[in-house]
Amino acid sequence: MRELSGESVLLDLKSGVYFGLNAVGTRIWTLMNEGGSLEDVGRILCDEFDVPPPDVQGDVLRFASELCAHGLCHVAPPR
Amino acid sequence: MIQLTRRALICDETPSQITALRESFDSTHAIHLPGFLSGDLVDQVQHAIRSAAFYDRSHGNNGDIGREECMADNSVLAMLVLLANDSRLLTLVRSITGCAPIGCFDGRVYRMRGAAGHFDRWHSDTGVDRLIGMSVNLSESAYEGGRFELRSGDSDHVLWQIANTGPGDAVMFRISDDLVHRVTAVQGENARTAFAGWFQSRPDFLSLLRSSTAAAPLGA
Numbered sequence: 675m676r677e678l679s680g681e682s683v684l685l686d687l688k689s690g691v692y693f694g695l696n697a698v699g700t701r702i703w704t705l706m707n708e709g710g711s712l713e714d715v716g717r718i719l720c721d722e723f724d725v726p727p728p729d730v731q732g733d734v735l736r737f738a739s740e741l742c743a744h745g746l747c748h749v750a751p752p753r
Numbered sequence: 754m755i756q757l758t759r760r761a762l763i764c765d766e767t768p769s770q771i772t773a774l775r776e777s778f779d780s781t782h783a784i785h786l787p788g789f790l791s792g793d794l795v796d797q798v799q800h801a802i803r804s805a806a807f808y809d810r811s812h813g814n815n816g817d818i819g820r821e822e823c824m825a826d827n828s829v830l831a832m833l834v835l836l837a838n839d840s841r842l843l844t845l846v847r848s849i850t851g852c853a854p855i856g857c858f859d860g861r862v863y864r865m866r867g868a869a870g871h872f873d874r875w876h877s878d879t880g881v882d883r884l885i886g887m888s889v890n891l892s893e894s895a896y897e898g899g900r901f902e903l904r905s906g907d908s909d910h911v912l913w914q915i916a917n918t919g920p921g922d923a924v925m926f927r928i929s930d931d932l933v934h935r936v937t938a939v940q941g942e943n944a945r946t947a948f949a950g951w952f953q954s955r956p957d958f959l960s961l962l963r964s965s966t967a968a969a970p971l972g973a
Binding site: 676677678681683685686687688689690691692694 | 826827828829830831832835836838839840957958959962963965
């Protein structure tokens with residue numbers, strides 16, 4: 675992953691396909707890589723963007739599902 | 754040390770060392786950066802190149818400038834292009850070379866083999882917004898010949914030359930109407946393989962990717 679002017683580019687090393695992330699996607703990806711649960715990610719985003727928790731949790735789940743569908747991440751058991 | 758790794762650009766050069774590189778570049782229009790690609794990255798790329806598809810490619814009108822084998826687009830090329838577009842690297846290259854603002858780096862992996870008659874004659878690479886050329890050695894073994902040479906367009910005197918046979922070593926050189934460069938013929942059995950391309954004033958990297966067939970948006 676490389677950040678570029680607030681956006682990010684992910685590269686799927688199997689397919690060679692680049693994926694673009696906007697600023698919010700970049701933030702979610704960064705928080706996910708810090709090892710927190712999706713619930714933790716949603717909680718932090720609620721604080722940072724001042725958005726109601728149900729909306730954010732839904733968006734985080736959808737985004738994570740999309741990443742998983744493209745093979746860019748996988749679900750891991752709780753640490 | 755200026756080094757690209759899978760995770761980040763590493764630069765532990767002091768400001769005075771960067772200044773020295775700038776002065777050297779101003780003087781010779783080129784610099785050599787040993788170990789520019791980290792060892793594990795070189796190993797990974799070389800491993801991928803072994804099974805990659807290559808196609809014949811000619812340069813110039815009627816192929817009069819050069820002929821090489823070019824690696825078909827694949828994931829390892831995508832990785833190299835992504836790494837070379839690290840915004841900190843673009844800033845660093847500008848600091849060292851004094852070039853105009855860089856929008857992106859675009860390049861290819863190519864191979865020159867002596868037995869195949871590959872060649873690369875004097876040319877400038879000017880046009881299409883190119884500012885600085887870069888060639889990173891990815892060869893599996895030391896090759897004979899294959900020297901990079903740079904000279905003024907109106908003189909036969911070679912200003913700067915290097916074999917650049919160290920694994921992952923990079924050469925960066927100025928693109929200008931006044932300068933021409935070439936790679937001398939490779940001799941012997943070992944091929945010269947390099948990741949080579951140009952730091953360009955435009956487009957910016959995101960625009961380059963958006964125009965690529967290998968790009969997809971992800972929402973959040």
